[in-house]
Amino acid sequence: MPGVENRDYEALLLDLDGTLLDLDIEKFIPAYIEALSGKFTDFLSRENFTRHLFAATKTMVENNDGGKRNETVFYEEFCGRIGKSREQIRPVIDSFYRNDFPRLSCWGKVHPDAAAVIENARRKNLRLVLATNPIFPATAILQRLSWSGFSSHIFDLITTMENMHFCKPNRAYYLEIAGALGIQPEKCLMAGNDTLEDLSASEAGMDTFLVEDLILHRTDKAPVSTYQGKMKDLAHFINNLNP
Ligand SMILES: [Mg+2]
Numbered sequence: 001m002p003g004v005e006n007r008d009y010e011a012l013l014l015d016l017d018g019t020l021l022d023l024d025i026e027k028f029i030p031a032y033i034e035a036l037s038g039k040f041t042d043f044l045s046r047e048n049f050t051r052h053l054f055a056a057t058k059t060m061v062e063n064n065d066g067g068k069r070n071e072t073v074f075y076e077e078f079c080g081r082i083g084k085s086r087e088q089i090r091p092v093i094d095s096f097y098r099n100d101f102p103r104l105s106c107w108g109k110v111h112p113d114a115a116a117v118i119e120n121a122r123r124k125n126l127r128l129v130l131a132t133n134p135i136f137p138a139t140a141i142l143q144r145l146s147w148s149g150f151s152s153h154i155f156d157l158i159t160t161m162e163n164m165h166f167c168k169p170n171r172a173y174y175l176e177i178a179g180a181l182g183i184q185p186e187k188c189l190m191a192g193n194d195t196l197e198d199l200s201a202s203e204a205g206m207d208t209f210l211v212e213d214l215i216l217h218r219t220d221k222a223p224v225s226t227y228q229g230k231m232k233d234l235a236h237f238i239n240n241l242n243p
Helices: 025-040 046-062 070-082 086-107 114-123 138-147 171-181 199-204 231-239
Strands: 011-014 021-023 108-110 127-130 188-192 207-211 227-229
Touching: 011 171, 021 138, 025 046, 025 086, 046 070, 070 086, 086 108, 086 138, 108 138, 114 127, 114 231, 127 171, 171 188, 171 199, 188 199, 199 207, 207 231, 227 231
Parallel strands: 011 127, 011 188, 188 207, 207 227
Antiparallel strands: 021 108
């Protein structure tokens, strides 16, 4: 652990999957798509559903037009591809998140060291952001948050596809969070397990803490973070912050 532990952070941004929540995203996503594609078989084959879902998600992630929320970008692309209106597919989506998504909770477990991170951050009066990639609707994020054992009320901001205009790893996502909080990016610490999506916060001027417990390293480049350690190290780090 680095020795510099006295930066005057005002906000802690926490990733969800593989960070606060013990969840292997690379196993969860196929199970999620399998379940979701099964709801659309009246409209299109599972293969075509998956292809259009990935393409629309890619469009949303790469979108750099701050004038549209992620939700708008996604559904414009997805609905255009499958030739259905948003109103036509809304009942299917709503039913999936109400009746089927809860069953995917078998993939998520409480992380034993996450509570100490949250408790210490609250004691240090840090603003808390659930900085999960806003490619999912709020219900999918709030349900996963509940699997992690935390209430949504402890967060000052939870980023979802409905309230954000950018996605990770775009630096604009992190700037949008800082702007929403009214805090300089330099006063924010982003903690997460993904060397690409979470460490890109540094491009917005934020410090980063790479959480190693369930590290996700998807590139060939060696990860560069301000700090690095396990969740219990992050709890200790926050505990040692001033004041
Ligand atoms: Mg993650």
